[in-house]
Each structure stands twice: as structure tokens, then as C-alpha cells.
Amino acid sequence: MSEPVSILKLMVKDHGKLEDLINVLEEKSHENFDTMKEAFHKFEWGLEKHIFTEEKAIFTSYNPEDISEGYKMLPELTKQHNFIVNTLNNWRRAVRNKRAISTSEIYSFKEFLNRHREFEEEKVYPKLDESLSEQDKQHIIAKINEMV
Ligand SMILES: [Fe+2]
């Protein structure tokens, strides 16, 4: 018997990769600007792809049957994603203007991302895996695999 299909499992793996990338960025922020910049661009690319995948390939397929439970999560998720995208935009602008991103800025964003990750891994993805059909999940997983 094959294992049940799980979007959660795939996304946990990608969350782990992003955690590694922000840890490298944090480390490099103690060094020189160019090293920090290189680590920033790797982290930025990974996180942009991740958010794109979540918003365009995963959450768009979510039509919760349990309206009150399901739809409650979406505004919160959108709010958190907006914060993430805004932070990336600010940092991108800073780096373009040769301003280093400080270790403390990185640390507090890391804390935010950890809470966001917990929210998705404990509430959003389990709910999604439970409410989608196996076939829908297969389609979503094929898209995720193209991206991450
Ligand atoms: Fe997310």
C-alpha cells in the first residue's frame, strides 16, 4: 500500500530549507556586505518561490466545506503573507542601496517566520490534507514539485 498523499509533509520540508537559508543569512550578517547580500538573495529566492507556491498552487484550491472553520484561517494567512512580502521588499530595497540588513532585523523576522510556520503546519496544512480529495492533492503536489 502506498502512503497517503500529504501536502503537509512536502511543505514541512520546504519550511526546513527556508529555515536553513535564514540561518545562513543571520550568520553572514556578522560578516561583510557582499557575503550578506549573497545569502540574502538565496533566502529571498527561496521564500518568494515558497509564497508563490502557497498562494497560487495550494490555497487557491481550498474551498472549505466547513465555512466558519476554514475561512477563518484565510484572512490571517493573507495578513501574515503580506507582512512577509513587505519585509522582503524593504530588505531588497535596502540591499540595492548598499545598506546591510542587521542581525537583529533578521532575528526578529526569523521569529515571525517560526510562528507563521507553526500556524501553517499545525492548523492550515492538516486541515487542507483532510478536506481535499486524493486526486486534488495529487494535482497540487505535482505543482509543488515543479516549484520547490
Ligand atoms: Fe506561508
Ligand SMILES: [Fe+2]
Ligand atoms: Fe509556508
